[in-house]
Amino acid sequence: MHKVTWRRCAPLSALAKFHAARGPSCQKSALKNTPADVLEMPPCSFTPQEYKGMSKERMMEIRRRNCHPMTMKVTYYKKPVFIHQGHMQWLWDVDGRRYLDLFAGVATVSVGHCHPKVTAAAERQLKMLVHTTNIYVYPPIHEYCEKLASNFPEPLKVVYLTNSGSEANDLAMCMARLYTGNFDIITFRGSYHGGSPQTMGLTSLADYKYPVGIGLGCTNTMCPDVFRGPWGGGHCRDSPVQTTRECNCAQGYCEANEEYIEQLKQTLLTSVSSRIAAFFAEPIQGVGGAVQYPKNFLKEAYKLVRERGGVCIADEVQTGFGRTGSHFWGFQGHDVLPDIVTLAKGIGNGFPMGAVVTTREIADAFTRGVHFNTFGGNPLACSIASSVIDTIKEEGTQQNSLEVGTYLMTELAKLRNKYEIIGDVRGKGLQIGVEMVQDKASRAPLSPQDMLAIFEDIKDMGILIGKGGIYGQTFRIKPPMCITMDDAHFFLSVFNKSIQNYMEKR
Structure with a gap:
């Protein structure tokens, strides 16, 4: 297993300059016991307040007794994350551990937690x-x-x-x-x-x-999904990364598009009024x-x-x-x-x-x-x-989304080519999905249990991401749009390690 080396990229935009001006790093809140072949969590100059509130046990007791049971049903992770404070792309739990937030409260924190x-x-x-x-x-x-x-x-x-x-x-x-x-x-x-x-x-x-x-x-009509749907090829979508499905379409023509449009026409003819x-x-x-x-x-x-x-x-x-x-x-x-x-x-x-x-x-x-x-x-x-x-x-946030997001997707595509269980990488900017499969030939979705194992492992190494898809088979990466290229490198090393860990246990 090769050693991944740490490298720092030059600032990309006004947003990167903002990060650079934040001062010296403060590493004491980072997660410990990082595997040797995973990059060190990028530095952060912000120091969170010490948590002195309710115990984790007391919070869970109230969550079970007084919060609607749906709250328990949707709680992420077998070992939940108890969030205390946030700053830009970072979150800290009540024990002072720092996480890189790549889900942004479900694609909601746009410019950064508690942006000044x-x-x-x-x-x-x-x-x-x-x-x-x-x-x-x-x-x-x-x-x-x-x-x-x-x-x-x-x-x-x-x-x-x-x-x-x-x-x-x-x-x-x-x-x-x-x-x-x-x-x-x-x-x-x-x-x-x-x-x-x-x-x-x-x-x-x-x-x-x-x-x-x-x-x-x-009325619901067929989703024109060029990876999982019945039609799709290698030139269909507006994304830095295309599917690996073969495509024999002539220049300027997309058979998949024609087929999915036909499905919409059938819905209009049969399932709704004129x-x-x-x-x-x-x-x-x-x-x-x-x-x-x-x-x-x-x-x-x-x-x-x-x-x-x-x-x-x-x-x-x-x-x-x-x-x-x-x-x-x-x-x-x-x-x-x-x-x-x-x-x-x-x-x-x-x-x-x-x-x-x-x-x-x-x-x-x-x-x-x-x-x-x-x-x-x-x-x-x-x-x-x-x-x-x-x-x-x-702060050039949109441009940052384009540059960091495109880099993330192109590097994730390399991991897709490396691992049989990564079926598809797609998206634009910082709206990214990584679809997990049992194997590339069948495209059968990876089981919920296997998804959870990888999901938990990524969290334990200091990164929070989301899940989605009809079968819960897609990892969703939708961070605050202030993340840096260093953060992208860290995530890629963690994601690669989590897949390695899963493959070794199969």
């Missing part, structure tokens, strides 16, 4: 005005709506603020139905668009479904496992939907605000213009917030009744969200 600029904006607003509602006129909501709208192309210039992505998608469903006068809405299999009563119809993963009559009028309300799609599926579609699929799908009276909705809850690197919004990478865009997660760097951005005509249709949201557009939320956009622009 965002924290300062929150503190200023806390001293001025914590809450009022949009029944009054106050500066933060107008300043933010104008700033957010300025980052969208015409005619997407009208903003409605909510508290979450589920709320935003719920509202988008209602707007689409009111505007079109139609009812049926189409989403992909494997999609996740929220857990509210209406959005559960959009969500197409069995684990999130309940046997009750909610989410009516939603006039529909909307088509929902994430530019890259999030919970579904960072699934990417053929390059022209959304463009052709949007045309079919509009021919049937429907509007096209881009769920940017996970892909928005520069996470895909090449563009500020994920839909721009598909060369399409949606009628409605929904936002959340990274919009507030972890502060609860969501938004619907649409056209004037669609927005006007929603005024036939009265809709009111007590906390939507809260001045504190707007001030925080405004500072997030400023930080992304000032």
Whole structure:
């Protein structure tokens, strides 16, 4: 087993210069007993506060007794991580151990935990005005709506603020139905668009479904997954890394795209009425496992939907605000213009917030009744969200996502070529999925037990990542967009070691 050497890269951007200016390293909080052939955890100059609160045993007792049992069901890891404090891409547990956070609270912490600029904006607003509602006129909501709208192309210039992505998608469903006068809405299999009563119809993963009559009028069509689906090749998707499936398509033609479009046509012919309300799609599926579609699929799908009276909705809850690197919004990478865009997660760097951005005509249709949201557009939320956009622009966060994310994917592809159980590597920027399989020939998903073994091992070596996919077979890498190339090197060495450890135990 060869020794991996430590190397430090030159700064990439204004964001890298920010990290370099943080001062000397403070290593005492890093995890100990790092294997000899794994890189040392990159330095961090921030010193967390000593934890003096409730014991871990007491927290788990309360979690079992007073928190809803669903909280226990979704708790990550057999040995849970007890988080105490965060700073940029780092988290510390109550014992003072440091972790590199590559999941960002489920792709939510966009510019970094407790980012100094965002924290300062929150503190200023806390001293001025914590809450009022949009029944009054106050500066933060107008300043933010104008700033957010300025980052969208015409005619997407009208903003409605909510508290979450589920709320935003719920509202988008209602707007689409009111505007079109139609009812049926189409989403992909494997999609996740929220857990509210209406959005559960959009969500197409069995684990999130309940046997009750909610989410009516939603139909799921085949997801154009060029790795796991029946069609796909080596040139299909807009990603630094393609599948290893063979492709004999002529230049400028994609057979997989044609086949998946035909599946959508069949859904339109057989499963919905002749006039529909909307088509929902994430530019890259999030919970579904960072699934990417053929390059022209959304463009052709949007045309079919509009021919049937429907509007096209881009769920940017996970892909928005520069996470895909090449563009500020994920839909721009598909060369399409949606009628409605929904936002959340990274919009507030972890502060609860969501938004619907649409056209004037669609927005006007929603005024036939009265809709009111007590906390939507809260001045504190707007001030925080405004500072997030400023930080992304000032620190080159989007470019950092492109550079570090592309490097990560190309290096992960080398590990895919090395190990039989890594079936696919995909994504754009820092929206990355690594799909694990039993073997490359069958593409059968790696078992939940085996996934958990690797997952726990990565955590024990100091890195937190996520999981997703219909079978829970995909590792999700969606870190705060401030991570550095050194962090990428550290993750790659840990991930490589975790696969080695698993293979030795098979």
